[in-house]
Amino acid sequence: MSEAVSALSGATFDGFAKLSDTGLRGMITVRGDLASKEMAAAIKAATGAAVPAQRRVGVGDKGKVAWMSPDELLVVVGYAEAGATVAALNAALSGVHALAVDVSDARAVFAVEGAGCRDALAKLAPVDLAADVFAADEVRRTRIAQVPAAFWQTGPDAFEVICFRSVAQYVFDVLRLSVTKGSEVDHLG
Incomplete structure (x- = not known):
């Protein structure tokens, strides 16, 4: 490889x-209802930061999260952590209309x-x-x-x-x- x-x-x-x-930087596009409790919990678990307000960036102990549009966030983590973070986000958001995709590369x-x-x-x-x-x-x-x-x-x-x-x-x-x-x-x- x-x-x-x-x-x-x-x-x-x-x-x-x-x-x-x-x-290299781990970057994950997350789409969904940014106001939902499921999204808030998933983002907090993934980065340590809250879902940011419009045009804001939140920094947590595990990563950064940037507001990109009314239904989109960019989660920034270490490159090596991107795959596991996507899996964790998708697991936390299962059952709700949401998407988490690794866009690092x-x-x-x-x-x-x-x-x-x-x-x-x-x-x-x-x-x-x-x-x-x-x-x-x-x-x-x-x-x-x-x-x-x-x-x-x-x-x-x-x-x-x-x-x-x-x-x-x-x-x-x-x-x-x-x-x-x-x-x-x-x-x-």
């Missing part, structure tokens, strides 16, 4: 912000870190990233350049960007151009 590798095998770029492929995750990270993302996404507007626990499902992506804050000067693996090189390249020294905007950083 072949060994799993991340989309860009740990690629990095240093500009006015640092860009890096974060490696269909996604890529990049970190954008440094004082200029907000400016770098703001150049590519139609989102107000001002520190007093974009909350620390907020997730935004949007576009980076012209492809679907989502991102959230992981620290005061750090974000993670998730995109489809099929467009990983394109997203990395536009992020690289966005963080290249000499292209600073310096409105938000």
Whole structure:
């Protein structure tokens, strides 16, 4: 059996912000009634976090859960734990209209870190990233350049960007151009 590798095998770029492929990540799409007690219990057991409110991210002791749409969550766990977490979620949600699917190998995750990270993302996404507007626990499902992506804050000067693996090189390249020294905007950083 072949060994799993991340989309860009740990690629990095240093500009006015640092860009890096974060490696393999367990990611599970969960669909269903987000307000149900079964969903709340399943998500809590899987991640240690509560089902987040609209456009929010919850962090627990076993993982992270991001609100993606009125009936969809993204559960983020260690890559090696994804299969067992899917099985646990499906067992906990049996008997209710719900779905949990491992999408780990269909996604890529990049970190954008440094004082200029907000400016770098703001150049590519139609989102107000001002520190007093974009909350620390907020997730935004949007576009980076012209492809679907989502991102959230992981620290005061750090974000993670998730995109489809099929467009990983394109997203990395536009992020690289966005963080290249000499292209600073310096409105938000």
